[in-house]
Amino acid sequence: MALDELYKEVILDHYKNPRNKREMPDAELSCSKNNPLCGDEITVFVHEDDGKVLDVSFVGQGCSISQSSASMMTESVAGKTREEAEAQIGSFRGMMAGEVEPDEDAFGELVALKGVVKYPVRVKCAVLGWDTLQAALAGEGAAEGSSPH
Amino acid sequence: MAVTEERGAATLDVERIKADFPILERTSHGKRMVYLDSANTSQKPRKVIDTITEYYERHNANLYRAVYELAEEATAMFEAARTRLAGFIGAPDPSSIIFNRGTTESINLVANAWGRKFLREGDEILFTEMEHHSNIVPWQLVAGATGAVVRLVPIEDDGNLDATKVEALMSERTKVLAITGQSNVLGTMPSIKRLAGSAHAVGAVVVVDGAQLVPHNPVDVAALDVDFLTISGHKMLGPTASGGLYGRLELLEAMDPFLGGGEMVMEVFPDHATYKAPPHKFEAGTMNIAEEIGLAAAIEYLEGLGMESVRQHERELTAYGIEALESVGATVFGPKDPELRGGALSFWYKDIHPHDLAQVLDQEGVCVRPGHHCAQILMRRLGVPATTRASFYVYNTREDVDALVAALEKAGTFFGA
Numbered sequence: 001m002a003l004d005e006l007y008k009e010v011i012l013d014h015y016k017n018p019r020n021k022r023e024m025p026d027a028e029l030s031c032s033k034n035n036p037l038c039g040d041e042i043t044v045f046v047h048e049d050d051g052k053v054l055d056v057s058f059v060g061q062g063c064s065i066s067q068s069s070a071s072m073m074t075e076s077v078a079g080k081t082r083e084e085a086e087a088q089i090g091s092f093r094g095m096m097a098g099e100v101e102p103d104e105d106a107f108g109e110l111v112a113l114k115g116v117v118k119y120p121v122r123v124k125c126a127v128l129g130w131d132t133l134q135a136a137l138a139g140e141g142a143a144e145g146s147s148p149h
Numbered sequence: 150m151a152v153t154e155e156r157g158a159a160t161l162d163v164e165r166i167k168a169d170f171p172i173l174e175r176t177s178h179g180k181r182m183v184y185l186d187s188a189n190t191s192q193k194p195r196k197v198i199d200t201i202t203e204y205y206e207r208h209n210a211n212l213y214r215a216v217y218e219l220a221e222e223a224t225a226m227f228e229a230a231r232t233r234l235a236g237f238i239g240a241p242d243p244s245s246i247i248f249n250r251g252t253t254e255s256i257n258l259v260a261n262a263w264g265r266k267f268l269r270e271g272d273e274i275l276f277t278e279m280e281h282h283s284n285i286v287p288w289q290l291v292a293g294a295t296g297a298v299v300r301l302v303p304i305e306d307d308g309n310l311d312a313t314k315v316e317a318l319m320s321e322r323t324k325v326l327a328i329t330g331q332s333n334v335l336g337t338m339p340s341i342k343r344l345a346g347s348a349h350a351v352g353a354v355v356v357v358d359g360a361q362l363v364p365h366n367p368v369d370v371a372a373l374d375v376d377f378l379t380i381s382g383h384k385m386l387g388p389t390a391s392g393g394l395y396g397r398l399e400l401l402e403a404m405d406p407f408l409g410g411g412e413m414v415m416e417v418f419p420d421h422a423t424y425k426a427p428p429h430k431f432e433a434g435t436m437n438i439a440e441e442i443g444l445a446a447a448i449e450y451l452e453g454l455g456m457e458s459v460r461q462h463e464r465e466l467t468a469y470g471i472e473a474l475e476s477v478g479a480t481v482f483g484p485k486d487p488e489l490r491g492g493a494l495s496f497w498y499k500d501i502h503p504h505d506l507a508q509v510l511d512q513e514g515v516c517v518r519p520g521h522h523c524a525q526i527l528m529r530r531l532g533v534p535a536t537t538r539a540s541f542y543v544y545n546t547r548e549d550v551d552a553l554v555a556a557l558e559k560a561g562t563f564f565g566a
Binding site for chain 2: 002003006007012015016036037038039040041061062063064065119121122125
């Protein structure tokens with residue numbers, strides 16, 4: 001049924017057992033954003049050294065889509081170079097816009113979020129963590145206000 | 150009429166009412182569609198749809214300015230709609246009814262046309278913690294423009310408004326009391342009549358957001374003694390962008406116009422213009438003619454049911470709904486006594502985020518609204534990021550509530566909550 005297409009097992013797993021959901025007091029970069037439409041809020045922390053994203057974590061609250069997407073994101077970008085991480089953010093956005101057909105090798109578990117594309121209202125939930133990560137990498141720091149969605 | 154007499158009180162014959170609403174015949178995701186989002190917008194009976202169709206097929210013309218028969222018909226229908234709306238809310242004079250797109254436009258009209266002319270630095274505008282953004286933001290804007298200040302009136306933990314606390318904030322500085330007649334989130338119905346008396350005693354005007362009040366209750370502006378009351382036609386079986394504003398006539402006469410343009414003027418000179426008397430002073434440009442005529446048909450339909458009966462039906466459904474939701478572990482916000490509230494039931498269920506919950510409910514054919522309901526100040530007060538809201542109208546039944554509860558339990562199982 002359609003519900004299972006949206007809420008894949010892996011999404012529910014990341015929602016119930018979020019990975020890297022923790023503060024990172026010594027993070028070099030961090031940023032907070034919220035989605036006033038649903039009241040979702042998220043803070044993303046990045047431990048970066050010599051152009052490499054060594055560790056990513058997040059805290060916040062929100063729906064299963066925003067929380068699982070952020071959880072998967074932390075795993076998918078950790079260990080990448082800054083350029084690789086930014087490319088990953090771009091291609092995830094592309095998948096959410098329905099413009100990029102995800103390559104299983106590059107996307108891994110993130111492919112599970114493809115089903116969200118059919119639910120336009122929920123796309124902004126899925127990208128909230130990614131927008132926040134991008135802002136953190138850009139050095140925006142803790143932003144007041146909201147994501148542009 | 151779909152009303153049967155029972156022990157002296159008219160009970161709605163909901164099965165017959167439902168048959169008047171073509172959209173309720175459709176399914177959603179292959180299931181019976183259970184529409185529980187009337188506080189957002191109501192569905193439309195065939196009578197309203199037919200009236201709009203007939204207007205466009207038989208009577209469509211622009212108002213006032215043409216002399217042919219068609220235009221005279223359209224003008225007569227539009228003005229008859231004004232008279233009907235005036236009668237529906239107990240306004241003694243149809244000229245006190247301004248047509249526009251509804252509550253948001255109406256409050257912006259009052260804030261700008263009355264507020265910018267009469268508010269001074271240091272004057273106070275009171276509004277409550279449970280106001281819809283449309284009864285907050287226009288006042289913030291006019292406060293910024295005039296130097297007036299906004300003051301927030303607290304609500305109680307149980308969602309009620311303590312009138313004595315509102316009165317304690319009133320002083321000779323108070324110039325506006327902006328207050329909902331029925332909260333779109335909590336259903337709370339403040340004592341408007343008492344508060345209007347108190348506000349008038351300090352010289353303030355009373356602006357009532359009637360978006361939820363007017364569709365669900367008998368309303369008499371003369372008895373309530375309010376200065377302004379907003380009406381959202383699309384929430385009372387009428388078309389979108391129908392409705393308007395009731396204003397006390399002497400205030401409407403004293404105010405500036407809101408939008409300038411054609412049809413609101415008497416004479417235009419290079420450097421100034423003179424304006425028509427209310428309501429036309431506030432109706433610039435081509436109006437929402439078909440919509441207001443459609444609204445008149447909606448009012449005729451509601452009057453056929455009887456607003457006392459509508460209120461009684463929703464009181465019963467609200468009592469049933471609160472009990473049913475609580476029985477499966479949901480927390481319902483707002484007053485528990487159905488005498489003190491309307492039928493918008495906002496709730497929190499087993500820590501499932503409202504967006505996830507509403508998504509599962511949608512798969513079961515149950516239409517509810519998740520989110521902050523344009524009441525972010527209230528969400529912070531309640532300590533939740535959002536709520537899920539089920540809301541009732543004349544076509545809802547206990548079976549609809551049962552379907553909601555069954556879908557909630559499915560969601561609970563699905564998310565393992």
